Amino acid sequence: MSDADSYGDTYTESQVIMTAVKIIAPFTMTYGLFLTFHGTDTPGGSFQGGTIVGVTVLMLAFAFGIESTRRWIRQSMIVGLVTGGVVIFAGTGVATMALGGGFLEYEAFVDRFGISHYWGMEAVEVGGVALIVSGIIVTLFFATAAGFTPVGDDADHHEMGVGNDD
Amino acid sequence: MIESGLEILASRYAYALMFVLMGIGLYMVIANENLVKKLIGVNLFQTAIFLFFIAVAYVEGGSAPIVPAESGEAVASPLPQVIVLTAIVVGIALTAVGLALVVRIYAEYGTLREDTLREVRADE
Amino acid sequence: MSAIAYSLAVFVLLSAVATALFRDVLSAIVVFAAYSLGMAILYTYLLAPDVAMTEAAIGAGVTTILLLLTIARTTRPSAEEVFERVDVPAVVVVGAFVLVLATLLPDMYAVGTQDAPIWGQGVLSETPTVHYVQEAYAETHAHNAVSAVLASYRGFDTFGEAVVVFAAGIAVLLVLKREVFA
Numbered sequence: 001m002s003d004a005d006s007y008g009d010t011y012t013e014s015q016v017i018m019t020a021v022k023i024i025a026p027f028t029m030t031y032g033l034f035l036t037f038h039g040t041d042t043p044g045g046s047f048q049g050g051t052i053v054g055v056t057v058l059m060l061a062f063a064f065g066i067e068s069t070r071r072w073i074r075q076s077m078i079v080g081l082v083t084g085g086v087v088i089f090a091g092t093g094v095a096t097m098a099l100g101g102g103f104l105e106y107e108a109f110v111d112r113f114g115i116s117h118y119w120g121m122e123a124v125e126v127g128g129v130a131l132i133v134s135g136i137i138v139t140l141f142f143a144t145a146a147g148f149t150p151v152g153d154d155a156d157h158h159e160m161g162v163g164n165d166d
Numbered sequence: 167m168i169e170s171g172l173e174i175l176a177s178r179y180a181y182a183l184m185f186v187l188m189g190i191g192l193y194m195v196i197a198n199e200n201l202v203k204k205l206i207g208v209n210l211f212q213t214a215i216f217l218f219f220i221a222v223a224y225v226e227g228g229s230a231p232i233v234p235a236e237s238g239e240a241v242a243s244p245l246p247q248v249i250v251l252t253a254i255v256v257g258i259a260l261t262a263v264g265l266a267l268v269v270r271i272y273a274e275y276g277t278l279r280e281d282t283l284r285e286v287r288a289d290e
Numbered sequence: 291m292s293a294i295a296y297s298l299a300v301f302v303l304l305s306a307v308a309t310a311l312f313r314d315v316l317s318a319i320v321v322f323a324a325y326s327l328g329m330a331i332l333y334t335y336l337l338a339p340d341v342a343m344t345e346a347a348i349g350a351g352v353t354t355i356l357l358l359l360t361i362a363r364t365t366r367p368s369a370e371e372v373f374e375r376v377d378v379p380a381v382v383v384v385g386a387f388v389l390v391l392a393t394l395l396p397d398m399y400a401v402g403t404q405d406a407p408i409w410g411q412g413v414l415s416e417t418p419t420v421h422y423v424q425e426a427y428a429e430t431h432a433h434n435a436v437s438a439v440l441a442s443y444r445g446f447d448t449f450g451e452a453v454v455v456f457a458a459g460i461a462v463l464l465v466l467k468r469e470v471f472a
Binding site for chain 3: 174175177178179180181182183185186187188189190191192193194196197198200202203205206207209210213216217220221222223224225226227228229230231232233234235240241242243244245246247248250251252254255256257258259260261262263265266267268269270272277278279
Binding site: 040042043044045047075086090093132136137140143144 | 340348352355359360429431433434436440452453455456458459462463466468470
């Protein structure tokens with residue numbers, strides 16, 4: 001147990017890693033966004049792009065400390081990313097249904113607004129999948145990094161006192 | 167006999183590799199006592215299946231599935247690739263759930279070894 | 291058919307065996323990352339750049355990070371010996387499993403042949419694959435057929451997958467009893 005406890009605070013500032021990450025991070029971020037936005041024309045797509053954008057945050061956390069990165073990224077931002085992604089994805093599907101098509105049948109957009117089939121796909125890829133994937137990658141990382149802190153005394157199984165981690 | 171066997175192995179190397187990797191993943195799940203290594207075994211088994219799908223989609227002398235293809239050029243099948251693509255992302259999410267359970271098990275019992283866990287649970 | 295594919299296959303196989311046999315969990319995780327990277331290169335060779343990118347970012351990157359975090363949060367058993375003891379009954383069972391599967395090998399289509407049913411040969415005239423390859427650009431205006439299938443033809447499926455990923459994130463937070471996403 002003592003072994004495990006000491007692990008949590010083993011962050012040491014390393015000039016080499018910090019400098020390397022400072023140089024690389026803009027490029028990985030750009031690459032991730034490129035894959036996301038350009039995924040319909042070249043190999044790549046929102047699953048890959050979203051992951052790489054998420055991994056950029058993980059990289060920053062490794063270089064600058066998990067706790068300080070956690071404070072830097074606001075909780076509401078991640079919630080917004082993840083739930084926003086699901087809402088946009090589902091919303092696109094429902095919108096096509098409202099316009100008389102099937103779920104995610106983008107032809108409905110073509111008929112009603114004259115916008116290409118292509119933009120329906122982009123909405124789902126960029127607005128849906130990429131947001132969900134990048135948000136969840138960051139969530140999984142921070143949740144696993146935080147680990148599990150037993151709540152209060154183990155004897156009573158109150159699940160209510162969870163709010164003590166802020 | 168041996169020669170034709172080798173030829174079958176050479177032309178179907180990806181499938182042979184898949185079978186062996188599935189075996190290794192299964193072995194890790196059965197034989198390794200450490201729960202984290204069991205999860206690595208599950209992941210290994212999973213990648214073996216992915217390899218099968220990708221090998222099915224492959225075309226000798228073709229190119230990646232960018233359409234419309236140059237005249238007469240074969241491209242790899244996009245369908246199995248999409249299935250694998252989404253399966254990889256779902257796989258990592260499920261691995262994370264497994265790892266979270268591992269963290270909880272450790273917090274509860276103080277061990278990650280299956281045999282010790284079984285003893286501790288038998289004593290309860 | 292090429293030396294690259296065979297050497298990649300051997301590399302992947304050796305790193306898988308090493309992952310299974312290393313006693314130290316940290317070594318196993320590092321070797322598993324190498325395995326994933328080898329697998330990603332093999333996918334690239336097999337004409338699946340999209341899958342290779344995902345595997346390299348997720349298999350070699352995120353999985354490794356999550357596994358490392360987990361052993362940091364729990365325990366890393368100290369190991370005197372380098373390798374695990376081989377469990378003979380398990381090897382026998384797994385060996386039988388692999389042998390049974392291997393009997394299927396002669397009946398499978400050679401890797402990369404276009405005689406397979408997926409390409410519309412034999413009884414099937416037009417398969418989904420043939421349709422996607424021929425019509426995807428005309429129907430969706432996307433050059434990348436994988437994206438076209440992902441977002442358009444199989445959009446409902448992708449919606450399900452995305453929600454599964456979302457649900458898994460919620461499940462991790464539930465299991466660890468955290469109420470915050472970050």
